[in-house]
Amino acid sequence: MKTFPENIANTAKMLKAVLDTSETSKFLTTDEKIQLEYEQLIGKDINYPLKNLKFISSDVPLYQFESLNREVAASQANKLSKSMLKMGNLRAIVVVKLKYKSKTAHYYILDGQHLYTALLSLKVTEIPVVEICIDSLPSLVEKIALLNSSSKAWQLKDYIVAWSNIHSDYVTLLELQKKYDLEYSMIAAICAGLDLKAGTPGANSIKTGKFRIKNLASSEQKMSDINEILNQLPRMDRAANRYFVMSLVNLFHEVNYTRTHHRKLMRFVIANKDTLRFALNNVTELKQFLLKAFD
Secondary structure (H helix, E strand, C coil): CCCHHHHHHHHHHHHHHHHHCCCHHHHCCHHHHHHHHHHHHHHHCCCHHHHHEEEEECCCCEECCCCCCCCCCHHHHHHHHHHHHHHCCCCCEEEEEECCCCCCCEEEEEECHHHHHHHHHCCCCEEEEEECCCCCHHHHHHHHHHHHCCCCCCCHHHHHHHHCCCCHHHHHHHHHHHHHCCCHHHHHHHHHCCCCCCCCHHHHHHHCCCCCCCCHHHHHHHHHHHHHHHCCCCCCCHHHHHHHHHHHHHHHHHHCCCHHHHHHHHHHHHHCHHHHCCCCCCHHHHHHHHHHHHC
């Protein structure tokens, strides 16, 4: 059986003539060409990755990406062990071989860390793996998210933790959530100066790795203002709280919120707290009501 590198080498030979005559190929590195060829083959044959199935000795360690993979739950690994004792192993572990925070290339698990733990506990001598191409760190996060979401969808925090290994703004995002206790998507919208009228652009920017902080000091001031305003209101349920914060984020975006705005809004909120406690889930109408503070 041909190994993954041998398959890739054959693929490179098959498409070399096409790439060599392409204007685009002049700007591609060798790794980028291999990745392109690999994706083209998947487009023609959805089972192509499975043709790279191979077995490696259990003595060869499979590493996990720190903070990228989810932590292994012993209960889930035990369930897999019991299942395999009855039906055998029906899956392969998805791996990539690269240098990650190390000068030496190792196998890293993209998907199947629970399966790997279960196989080791059963003392198997060969580990079934499928090796795939990864050409960049953003691609690494994207593929881990896709693979792990097949059984249990990634939460927004999973994306943040993953991207925090690549960009420091995500580390700051984690710290801001602990400090101000607001939803990640709201914090992202505030930090990036986004309006939340349509969907949740803050969440979308987080998932795609595009989240960036424009002005940390100004963003923190707005988050502090939100907490100060919320403290003036009677306790609301989670949904009402969320809609209220969304309205405030949109209001900040619309009026270029200043200290003068904040003082006026605080007086307005205190005077109208009985009305605001029944705030409905119409973010636009609630924002329009809050804008009366500046009339």
